Amino acid sequence: MSVADDSQLLKRLLAGEQPAFRELVTTYQSAMRAVAYAIVGSRHADEAVQDAWLSVVRNLAGFEGRSSLKTWLLTITANSAKNRYKQNRREVLLDDLPSPHGTLDDDRFSGDGHWLLAPFAWHQDTPEALLTEDELRECLEHTLLSLPQLQSSVLLLRERQGLELEEICNLLEISLSNARVLVHRARLKVFATVEHFEETGEC
DSSP states (O other): OOHHHHHHHHHHHHTTOHHHHHHHHHHHHHHHHHHHHHHHOHHHHHHHHHHHHHHHHHHGGGOOOSSOHHHHHHHHHHHHHHHHHOOOOOOOOTTOOOOTTOOOOGGGBOTTSOBSSOOSSOOOOSHHHHHHHHHHHHHHHHHHHHSOHHHHHHHHHHHTSOOOHHHHHHHHTOOHHHHHHHHHHHHHHHHHHHHHHHHHSOO
8 A cells, every 4th residue: 555545544544434444454464464473373373463453453543654554563463473472583493394395406596586497397278287277376385384484474474465575574573684594495495396296296
């Protein structure tokens, strides 16, 4: 949302419009859950988000617009998760658990992260290929679930929620270098899954 959109939505929220609250939840619930998941894991993420929404309702009138509405909501979510579960800061473990298919060497990618040599048998639009695409999607979801929690969270916040690495660092209280390592390792494992699937047809 733009600053103007934020401003309009805020006016409607402060006026007590129920559709505005529904719009707020629909727009930001997914990103808030991703932040909560990154801090407390899947088991307690929903509780942390509920805590955050209560805090949002209580403090809405005090929102001064010094940051975007999204940043404010995600900061509240992060703080709610941290306060509730007193999480210790986590850094990358050097003995990271390997993915089922290992990872790919860095020399498989160019400096911007693209393939130097594309995986075997890339996409086709036949009915069989479309069915295979669904199977690959399931395989990728399985890979995401198997990643170490912080790797998965940083990747989801970056790729699905579109947050900048600096914003992710602030929310999760990790260093920029740590965030870069986390997202790089996660991407390598996802790419390894794709290549293994393309070569074998199996997850």
